[in-house]
Amino acid sequence: EDKVVQSPLSLVVHEGDTVTLNCSYEVTNFRSLLWYKQEKKAPTFLFMLTSSGIEKKSGRLSSILDKKELSSILNITATQTGDSAIYLCAVASGGSYIPTFGRGTSLIVHP
Amino acid sequence: DTAVSQTPKYLVTQMGNDKSIKCEQNLGHDTMYWYKQDSKKFLKIMFSYNNKELIINETVPNRFSPKSPDKAHLNLHINSLELGDSAVYFCASSQVSTGNYGYTFGSGTRLTVV
Numbered sequence: 654e655d656k657v658v659q660s661p662l663s664l665v666v667h668e669g670d671t672v673t674l675n676c677s678y679e680v681t682n683f684r685s686l687l688w689y690k691q692e693k694k695a696p697t698f699l700f701m702l703t704s705s706g707i708e709k710k711s712g713r714l715s716s717i718l719d720k721k722e723l724s725s726i727l728n729i730t731a732t733q734t735g736d737s738a739i740y741l742c743a744v745a746s747g748g749s750y751i752p753t754f755g756r757g758t759s760l761i762v763h764p
Numbered sequence: 765d766t767a768v769s770q771t772p773k774y775l776v777t778q779m780g781n782d783k784s785i786k787c788e789q790n791l792g793h794d795t796m797y798w799y800k801q802d803s804k805k806f807l808k809i810m811f812s813y814n815n816k817e818l819i820i821n822e823t824v825p826n827r828f829s830p831k832s833p834d835k836a837h838l839n840l841h842i843n844s845l846e847l848g849d850s851a852v853y854f855c856a857s858s859q860v861s862t863g864n865y866g867y868t869f870g871s872g873t874r875l876t877v878v
Contacts, residue, residue, distance in 0.1 A: 684863075
């Protein structure tokens, strides 16, 4: 059974801090790793990382895939209160196109 | 235009009732999904529907049944609702044929069974 584990489960920081969220996985025949941000409603897509695209960046957010360590990190620099959300990691693998989700990291950014 | 739309947004109903949640996507995606998110925010796949192929998570009770009248719609029907069915249900879609596993989610339906 595929496993996706995120850490930490929750994180409280102050505005301006830099945070690193972790996602590790045990899957058969890795295809891609996805990061989502969920605020009050639906998760919104952030990044997709594959063997051919192991690093992505968008503004203050960046993500790296380490296929050797079977993990990924999501970095957020100069955090803002608007970054407060649950960050979800999901991994697509094997013959299935259905990603397995981790349990998420809850990030709270205080002013 | 909303890319993936679900209705209703909120649903409060009594145990034993039968209810449906509708989902429509206008992205032209080839695959649609239903997820259940529990109180601890864990997203669990319930069904996926791709090119007339339905994949069912075997842990989902058979009181839940998806219905897809066409590629743009995947509705969720629930029979004999139970208290434990209370959760937020998300519909999502993706274009699997291009290798893009990134989902677009609907805004969710919060189901409360009393």
